Each structure stands twice: as C-alpha cells, then as structure tokens.
Amino acid sequence: MTYTTILTEIRGRVGVVTLNRPQAMNAFNTLMLTELFNALETFDKDETIGAMVVTGNEKAFAAGADIKEMAESTPFGMIKQGRVELWDRIRGIKKIVVAAVSGWALGGGCEFAISCDMIVASETAKFGQPEVTIGIIPGGGGTQRLARLLGKNLAMEMIINNRTLTAAEALQFGLANRVVPVDGYLDAAVAFAEEIAARAPLAVRMAKDSINTAFETTLTEGLKAEKRNFYPLFSTEDQKEGMKAFIEKRKPNWKGK
C-alpha cells in the first residue's frame, strides 16, 4: 500500500509507522490519521507482525490535530466527516502498539501517544494538552485518559494550565514506560516492541484486553472479564508449550494457536 503522509516498514516482527508531515510538526490532518489507522490495521491482521511502533521525528512526535484544517470546522461538519470515530480506531487494534515519542507530543499528539499501549520516550519528549489556549478542549480522549493515568489534579493542570511534562516527569508520573537517549530512541522502542513480539501472541492479546477493561468497569466486573480471558488460554497449544518448556528448562516455541 502506498501512503503519502506516513512511512511504513517492517523490522523483524515489528511493524513501524513513521508520521511524516515534518513541515507541519506532524500535525494530524484527516489524511494522516486515516493512513495511520489503515497501516496499523493492516499490521494488526498480518501474522508475521507481533507488535507495532508509531513514531514521528526527533523534533516532533505530533503537534496535535491540524489546526489549519480544523480552523473553519463546524460541529456537524466534523460529525459528518466522522472525525471522532477516526480517532477511536486505535481502540480496535488487538496487538500491542508502542509510541516512540521524541520532541513535541501536544494535543492530539499526546492523546494518540497515551491511546497506544506503552510509551518509549526520548529524553527530549514533551507532553502537553494546549487545546484550551486555542479555545477548545482535547477531543481525542485526553480529558479521560489523562485523568485515569495521572489522577485529577495533574490532568487538570495539564489541560487547564497548559502544563507540559518533560520526559523525566512523564516517567515519574507513569505516563512513559522508558526514557532513552534521543540518539537511537527509535531503535530502543523497536527493541522494546521486539520483546513483546517474541511473547505468546494470544496471551499478550488477552492481557491487553483484560488491562484495558480495568479502565472501563468495576473491580467485580473487571475480575470476571479477566477470568473470561484466563480460562480459554488453557485450550491453546501455546499454554501447553509454555508450561512444558518451563518444566523442560528450554525456550518456548510459540505458534499463536
């Protein structure tokens, strides 16, 4: 498939998508969002791919939704174009998506990064939600995900006071999983994703689904959902293989079955 606003490559078992609108600080216009999700959904269906990485460039992961595209938008225009549904496509991805963030992750850029499953940040990464400074609020899930990830007060400060988090703060507050040197940050993120890609695919998928359920429901319902994902794994070849390999003191050979 050919894309005009993103680049895609496969490194080992990791599908990598690079946002590629450097002239606009990788601001998400409708085309780039559509291409990004088309690429992620294609990787998600590809059995040779075990995990994905989304990155930008050193200076900007993404500076938000494209303000120039949005400036004259109307509510019904946005509804008709399905803009909100477009951002929501990240929730349909079953494999693990790692955001490799360097430089600015602002507005929709920060929202997209925190919609991914994990974040590897370069030392220069900066996370912020400046929407209020241009007269709107986050619309790609930022108010909900940041409140859940960071708690109410810090989410308030980021969204209302335009507080930006440095990479070190993002790590300290649990928004980033790793902070790595800017040189080679993408390689570090791909290596991180490779580790995930080497794990039992069905177990990873069920684990992701179960953890995401924790954000949606009560503890009692969440525990039931976990059991619904736990028991079926005992019908997989990978469970038999994983436990046998442990007992035989060897590496398991996963089949994804």
Ligand code: CO8
């Ligand atoms: N949209 C469009 N163009 C942008 C954006 C953006 N978000 N960010 C930067 N650009 C463009 C600039 O206009 C500039 O273009 P030009 O050269 O044609 O003037 C070019 O990128 C380079 O930018 P700067 O000259 O500003 O570069 P600096 O290094 O001085 O500053 C910043 C970098 C700090 C990233 C700065 O560009 C900035 O503040 N950008 C805007 C950040 C922002 O406000 N983001 C929030 C956008 S709103 C949003 O994301 C809402 C999400 C809702 C999603 C749900 C929809 C349904």
